[in-house]
Amino acid sequence: xxxxxxxxxxxxxxxxEQGRTDRADLFAVLNAGFICHLGIxxxxxxxxxxxxxxxxxxxxxxxxxVASRSLTSGTTVCVTITHVDGLVLARxxxxxxxxxxxAMIYGVPRVLEGEEKxxxxxxxxEHVAPGQWDYARRPNRKELAATTMLAIPLEEASVxxxxxxxxxxxxxxxxxxxxxxxxxxxxxxxTDPHASHxxxxxxxxxxxxxxxxV
Amino acid sequence: xxxxxxxxxxxxxxxxEQGRTDRADLFAVLNAGFICHLGIxxxxxxxxxxxxxxxxxxxxxxxxxVASRSLTSGTTVCVTITHVDGLVLARxxxxxxxxxxxAMIYGVPRVLEGEEKxxxxxxxxEHVAPGQWDYARRPNRKELAATTMLAIPLEEASVxxxxxxxxxxxxxxxxxxxxxxxxxxxxxxxTDPHASHxxxxxxxxxxxxxxxxV
Numbered sequence: 393x394x395x396x397x398x399x400x401x402x403x404x405x406x407x408x409e410q411g412r413t414d415r416a417d418l419f420a421v422l423n424a425g426f427i428c429h430l431g432i433x434x435x436x437x438x439x440x441x442x443x444x445x446x447x448x449x450x451x452x453x454x455x456x457x458v459a460s461r462s463l464t465s466g467t468t469v470c471v472t473i474t475h476v477d478g479l480v481l482a483r484x485x486x487x488x489x490x491x492x493x494x495a496m497i498y499g500v501p502r503v504l505e506g507e508e509k510x511x512x513x514x515x516x517x518e519h520v521a522p523g524q525w526d527y528a529r530r531p532n533r534k535e536l537a538a539t540t541m542l543a544i545p546l547e548e549a550s551v552x553x554x555x556x557x558x559x560x561x562x563x564x565x566x567x568x569x570x571x572x573x574x575x576x577x578x579x580x581x582x583t584d585p586h587a588s589h590x591x592x593x594x595x596x597x598x599x600x601x602x603x604x605x606v
Numbered sequence: 607x608x609x610x611x612x613x614x615x616x617x618x619x620x621x622x623e624q625g626r627t628d629r630a631d632l633f634a635v636l637n638a639g640f641i642c643h644l645g646i647x648x649x650x651x652x653x654x655x656x657x658x659x660x661x662x663x664x665x666x667x668x669x670x671x672v673a674s675r676s677l678t679s680g681t682t683v684c685v686t687i688t689h690v691d692g693l694v695l696a697r698x699x700x701x702x703x704x705x706x707x708x709a710m711i712y713g714v715p716r717v718l719e720g721e722e723k724x725x726x727x728x729x730x731x732e733h734v735a736p737g738q739w740d741y742a743r744r745p746n747r748k749e750l751a752a753t754t755m756l757a758i759p760l761e762e763a764s765v766x767x768x769x770x771x772x773x774x775x776x777x778x779x780x781x782x783x784x785x786x787x788x789x790x791x792x793x794x795x796x797t798d799p800h801a802s803h804x805x806x807x808x809x810x811x812x813x814x815x816x817x818x819x820v
Binding site for chain 2: 429483513529557
């Protein structure tokens with residue numbers, strides 16, 4: 393399991409230089425954010441829903457309300473995670489692009505129950521909001537029942553990365569070219585007007601901002 | 607056309623309070639970023655591809671290589687744009703969430719040709735990289751032929767927004783609660799080592815950062 397699979401849809405048929413096949417590249421992309429775009433097929437048409445995720449060595453976990461039609465079991469979904477690092481401003485419009493890191497994961501989700509469900513919920517919570525599983529109130533029976541947890545295997549995946557300057561230095565159009573970097577960072581926590589406690593360390597720490605976030 | 611349509615899939619069946627139906631809300635979300643997640647159905651399974659977009663009053667435009675199987679005409683696609691504004695850290699894990707603005711657009715893309723194609727490419731370029739259509743070299747015939755431009759009508763769309771503090775102030779679990787804001791900003795341009803011109807004003811200006819970017 394050290395390499396990502398290469399099925400017909402995850403093999404890098406275009407822009408080959410941007411494809412990564414090392415499993416570590418997949419985890420780097422997963423680690424750098426907490427929002428994915430979950431693609432499902434509803435009545436034959438695609439539906440793309442933004443949602444939070446967590447993951448471990450074998451699965452990515454997404455959750456939602458039982459009422460949400462976006463969470464069905466037994467059919468393939470596509471989970472895409474994208475980090476945008478900057479705009480590539482080339483000499484030609486054609487060579488303009490984006491510096492990014494992205495992962496696409498295909499799989500058939502399995503609905504989790506019992507201990508597995510609780511463990512996945514902890515995993516997701518700790519990925520999105522580290523420290524909150526122990527600090528906040530854990531879900532009671534009713535809340536757990538209202539939550540669907542899905543596990544999608546990290547088996548069929550495609551990772552693409554584009555970094556660096558434009559690639560049209562040989563273009564005769566002689567103008568400035570370069571990259572306009574984009575960065576995402578946490579700001580100071582905003583305390584709920586009804587809360588009377590100080591910001592806990594595990595939250596305050598995130599603002600120091602040495603981790604990727606979207 | 608002042609209101610967004612409410613078909614069965616864009617009607618806000620859950621989390622009703624987060625749904626927006628004003629067309630201005632759709633354009634606010636479109637204006638605040640340049641990356642969308644394009645969902646298509648390939649061999650019955652969903653595929654979600656991150657890509658840049660542009661838009662005008664009637665359409666959203668996406669492009670790509672002719673070789674990309676993600677750009678097919680005649681079937682419905684779903685284009686989702688998501689801006690993440692922060693984490694909602696509630697008293698209970700169950701009430702944790704994300705402050706965000708998102709739009710989902712469903713439509714059947716039309717492949718553009720000729721003048722329409724060029725106009726859409728200018729629209730997209732100027733949305734992603736304002737000023738570059740006049741500054742960089744415009745696409746030649748060969749480059750245009752290698753580009754597919756798709757127009758998706760802005761007719762069937764759903765906009766959702768969640769902002770503000772957690773909503774479980776009545777929870778007996780007495781801990782800190784609040785929002786951890788997330789913000790995205792342009793950094794100083796990085797000049798291509800092969801470029802000998804100074805950063806043009808239209809690029810330098812973006813770093814002042816008063817516009818939403820992802």
